[in-house]
Amino acid sequence: MKADTAQNADLVAGSEEQVALPFAASLGYQVRLTHRLIQKYLQQRIEPYGVSLGMWYFLRALSNEDGLTQKQLSLIVGTMEPTTLSAIKAMEQNGLVNRSRNSEDKRKINIFLTERGHKLKHELMPIAKEVVGAAASGFTEREIQMLMQFLGTIQANMTTKIQPEVAT
Numbered sequence: 001m002k003a004d005t006a007q008n009a010d011l012v013a014g015s016e017e018q019v020a021l022p023f024a025a026s027l028g029y030q031v032r033l034t035h036r037l038i039q040k041y042l043q044q045r046i047e048p049y050g051v052s053l054g055m056w057y058f059l060r061a062l063s064n065e066d067g068l069t070q071k072q073l074s075l076i077v078g079t080m081e082p083t084t085l086s087a088i089k090a091m092e093q094n095g096l097v098n099r100s101r102n103s104e105d106k107r108k109i110n111i112f113l114t115e116r117g118h119k120l121k122h123e124l125m126p127i128a129k130e131v132v133g134a135a136a137s138g139f140t141e142r143e144i145q146m147l148m149q150f151l152g153t154i155q156a157n158m159t160t161k162i163q164p165e166v167a168t
Contacts, residue, residue, distance in 0.1 A: 063121040
């Protein structure tokens, strides 16, 4: 009986080892932790300008292509439309963006950076580059290129695994 109990304990321990995924060995956890640390540092750097991390992503998207619709912003930033609308309203209250009804399709609303938004973009972009530089400190250019390739491969791998959302 004792032998059976010991054998069962060994089997359970062996199966726990097979399913165990320590944080140190988890690619997903390590990517998440890295992302959160970069975000935290970026937030510290942009907060004095009155810009939250949530606003930053929309400001960044609009700095690449001004006049996007709310739906386009949601897709680019990766947020749900209600979240996008809340961020846009906050940015509008802070004088960073204006909303304008689309001249070709009255159902759509385009978002444009204000003069203040453009000015802030020029002030914050060097800060964002400094944050990225701090994160990549100690890497060679080649290593950074390789890391970007690795991350691109991971993203492509995961994209093929995600089932498309069903329209309701």
